[in-house]
Amino acid sequence: MVPLTWYLILAAFMFSSGLFATLGRRNAIAVLMGIELMLNAANINLIAFWRYGVAPTENLDGQIFALFVIAVAAAEVAIGLALVISVYRNRRTVHLDDLDILKG
Amino acid sequence: MPELPFPLPPLPTVSQVVFLMIAVLAVLGSLAVVLARNLFHSALGLVAAFFGAAGVYIVAEAEFIGVSQVLVYVGAISTLIAFAIMLTRGMMFGATSPRNRQSGTAAIITVLTFVVLMALTRGIPWPHAGEPIVDGQLIIAGLGHAFVNEYVVPFVLLAMLLLVALAGAIVVARDRK
Amino acid sequence: MNWSDAVIQFQYDLGAPQELSWLVEGITYFVGALILATASLTLALLLIWITRKVISRIQDRIGPNRLGPYGLFQTVADAMKLLSKEDIKPTSSDTVSYAIAPVLAVLGVLMSLAVIPFGAGLIGADLSVGVLYLVALGSIGIMAALMAGWGSNNKYALLAGFRVVAQLLSYEIPMVLAMLAPVLLVGTMSMQGLANAQSLYLGPINLGLGWFIFVLPGAFLIYMIAALAESEQTPFDLLEAESELIAGFHIEYSGMKFAMFFLAQFLNSFFLGAIAVSLFLGGWQGPFAGQVPLLGPIYFLAKTFFVYVVIQWIKGTFPRVRVDQMMQFAWKVLVPSVLTLLLAQMIIMKLPLPMWLNAIFVLVANIVVVVVVLNVLGNYFKREQVRSKRAFEPTSLIGTMQPVHPSSGD
Numbered sequence: 001m002v003p004l005t006w007y008l009i010l011a012a013f014m015f016s017s018g019l020f021a022t023l024g025r026r027n028a029i030a031v032l033m034g035i036e037l038m039l040n041a042a043n044i045n046l047i048a049f050w051r052y053g054v055a056p057t058e059n060l061d062g063q064i065f066a067l068f069v070i071a072v073a074a075a076e077v078a079i080g081l082a083l084v085i086s087v088y089r090n091r092r093t094v095h096l097d098d099l100d101i102l103k104g
Numbered sequence: 105m106p107e108l109p110f111p112l113p114p115l116p117t118v119s120q121v122v123f124l125m126i127a128v129l130a131v132l133g134s135l136a137v138v139l140a141r142n143l144f145h146s147a148l149g150l151v152a153a154f155f156g157a158a159g160v161y162i163v164a165e166a167e168f169i170g171v172s173q174v175l176v177y178v179g180a181i182s183t184l185i186a187f188a189i190m191l192t193r194g195m196m197f198g199a200t201s202p203r204n205r206q207s208g209t210a211a212i213i214t215v216l217t218f219v220v221l222m223a224l225t226r227g228i229p230w231p232h233a234g235e236p237i238v239d240g241q242l243i244i245a246g247l248g249h250a251f252v253n254e255y256v257v258p259f260v261l262l263a264m265l266l267l268v269a270l271a272g273a274i275v276v277a278r279d280r281k
Numbered sequence: 282m283n284w285s286d287a288v289i290q291f292q293y294d295l296g297a298p299q300e301l302s303w304l305v306e307g308i309t310y311f312v313g314a315l316i317l318a319t320a321s322l323t324l325a326l327l328l329i330w331i332t333r334k335v336i337s338r339i340q341d342r343i344g345p346n347r348l349g350p351y352g353l354f355q356t357v358a359d360a361m362k363l364l365s366k367e368d369i370k371p372t373s374s375d376t377v378s379y380a381i382a383p384v385l386a387v388l389g390v391l392m393s394l395a396v397i398p399f400g401a402g403l404i405g406a407d408l409s410v411g412v413l414y415l416v417a418l419g420s421i422g423i424m425a426a427l428m429a430g431w432g433s434n435n436k437y438a439l440l441a442g443f444r445v446v447a448q449l450l451s452y453e454i455p456m457v458l459a460m461l462a463p464v465l466l467v468g469t470m471s472m473q474g475l476a477n478a479q480s481l482y483l484g485p486i487n488l489g490l491g492w493f494i495f496v497l498p499g500a501f502l503i504y505m506i507a508a509l510a511e512s513e514q515t516p517f518d519l520l521e522a523e524s525e526l527i528a529g530f531h532i533e534y535s536g537m538k539f540a541m542f543f544l545a546q547f548l549n550s551f552f553l554g555a556i557a558v559s560l561f562l563g564g565w566q567g568p569f570a571g572q573v574p575l576l577g578p579i580y581f582l583a584k585t586f587f588v589y590v591v592i593q594w595i596k597g598t599f600p601r602v603r604v605d606q607m608m609q610f611a612w613k614v615l616v617p618s619v620l621t622l623l624l625a626q627m628i629i630m631k632l633p634l635p636m637w638l639n640a641i642f643v644l645v646a647n648i649v650v651v652v653v654v655l656n657v658l659g660n661y662f663k664r665e666q667v668r669s670k671r672a673f674e675p676t677s678l679i680g681t682m683q684p685v686h687p688s689s690g691d
Contacts, residue, residue: 001233002123002163005225010127010160010222014153016214024203024210029188033137033150035232036181039251040157043169051164053232060246064255066161066169068249070176071262075269077181081188082277088192089279097204112414118303143379144431151424170411179420179453186427190439240409241469 131154389421
């Protein structure tokens with residue numbers, strides 16, 4: 001069997017990459033991709049802790065939360081991309097550095 | 105030889121080898137998301153990372169989640185992202201860097217996060233093996249049961265959220281002219 | 282007995298040491314996958330031959346008849362030609378996605394072999410989520426189309442890619458929901474479980490005729506329509522609408538890579554037929570399949586080839602639908618009707634009735650939905666026919682570049 005630590009390390013790596021994409025990428029779509037990566041990392045942890053928890057056949061909370069995360073991520077990405085396309089239509093850019101009209 | 109944060113087993117078993125292969129795919133995918141200059145290649149890396157996550161779920165014997173992951177993430181979310189990239193593709197190329205002004209700070213924060221997370225996984229006696237799962241059918245039945253019993257309110261709310269998101273996405277993205 | 286157990290036992294009998302059980306299992310599954318994949322690649326040649334023969338009969342031609350008996354080796358020669366062609370790569374194409382797309386297309390199709398039950402105990406891996414697995418594989422095909430369309434750096438390829446993705450995503454929903462109907466009936470998503478549930482016992486003898494099509498004809502019809510769209514067959518072969526899009530998202534592909542897309546398409550329609558057989562047409566069940574295990578795979582393949590020939594028959598007879606008709610049909614006809622169907626089935630199955638009465642009620646609900654859908658479609662096509670006839674009348678303004686008068690009615 002795979003040690004639980006391996007799952008945690010993989011999830012930590014994916015979370016960190018997602019974090020960097022969210023904080024450091026210029027393109028709004030890349031930022032959304034980073035958020036998806038972070039959600040996936042969280043899901044890997046949820047599944048891993050479900051698998052290594054007590055009585056995995058009865059305690060399904062980890063799987064249920066993972067399913068909720070998947071569904072919410074789908075909703076989030078639909079709205080996020082709609083916003084990106086709307087912004088692109090109005091401002092002709094999706095670079096977050098250029099979207100600064102609220103700056104005083 | 106430096107001490108590893110986890111004890112290496114002497115000989116990897118088959119599932120460990122499979123996990124390592126999947127993990128390499130996921131890691132390369134997430135690196136492509138972060139580093140690729142071409143945004144479409146980032147999206148392909150994202151797909152690889154999604155497949156990696158699905159493989160990890162299947163290694164962890166959560167087949168239902170793994171298959172749902174492929175269905176939702178690869179089938180719907182990646183497609184949406186690829187569509188958005190193509191619709192805004194004027195922004196894809198050009199002389200500008202793919203990273204923004206705060207990317208230096210972001211890199212420091214990211215590395216710090218990774219280090220802290222790694223430090224947290226050390227020193228805790230994590231279990232090396234879960235209880236064996238005999239019948240995978242029971243899990244699916246249990247999931248269905250949970251969704252219409254103790255989790256029925258979140259489930260209905262989730263359905264409403266998806267409906268609202270669907271309508272909202274159409275309203276936001278529609279061309280009003 | 283499962284085939285893998287038999288093969289593993291055979292290896293142990295040959296003298297394989299017990300300590301190397303992982304190697305023995307690995308060899309078993311590798312050999313199984315190798316046989317299945319190789320067989321299906323050769324199968325594709327036969328499928329193309331069947332298509333050409335059926336369509337030429339419909340069009341009052343003879344079809345390939347020169348090479349080999351009944352022209353059977355014509356497709357082999359064609360494959361040879363495709364393989365020996367130069368592999369042209371368009372300039373400024375996206376190398377990564379251009380090269381990976383055909384591989385993904387074939388991979389997504391071939392992977393569905395793993396859960397198709399060819400006979401009692403003859404299934405690659407009896408996953409507990411078999412049906413969902415088959416659905417998830419469709420998304421690999423979507424990705425492949427998108428990557429091919431984008432990677433080719435050709436606007437027609439990209440447009441066709443968009444179109445294919447829209448079509449596949451739209452028709453995935455009715456297909457999944459229609460596949461849910463037998464799952465609800467049995468209460469399992471394992472393909473072997475579904476095949477086993479379609480037996481019909483007359484005393485101790487398994488007649489093997491408890492096919493779900495007899496209970497769920499509506500779901501079967503909707504599944505078949507959605508499967509036609511999923512396998513990009515006529516009347517939903519919009520992606521290769523020659524007059525609009527030249528040849529679809531694989532226009533820039535040549536030689537081997539084109540052959541892979543071609544192969545994926547033919548195998549896909551065959552496998553969707555195989556899924557229809559295992560979900561609705563009894564799988565390997567048939568008279569005496571329980572007594573003579575060898576009959577199982579024969580029944581399964583016979584039924585699947587029958588479904589495939591029917592698909593080709595449709596291909597030879599139906600005109601292609603327009604893009605707007607295609608989308609409207611998915612969202613306004615198929616999705617509501619399949620939702621109604623599922624809702625009715627759920628309510629009926631919760632009624633405290635004996636099982637046979639439940640089945641009859643489900644059948645009635647299915648027939649009602651089918652009749653309603655066919656009525657709606659019939660009316661639509663009638664109206665369309667009137668409209669297109671009017672276009673050829675001398676007073677018609679369609680196609681004349683004249684502004685249509687508000688009162689002309691067209």
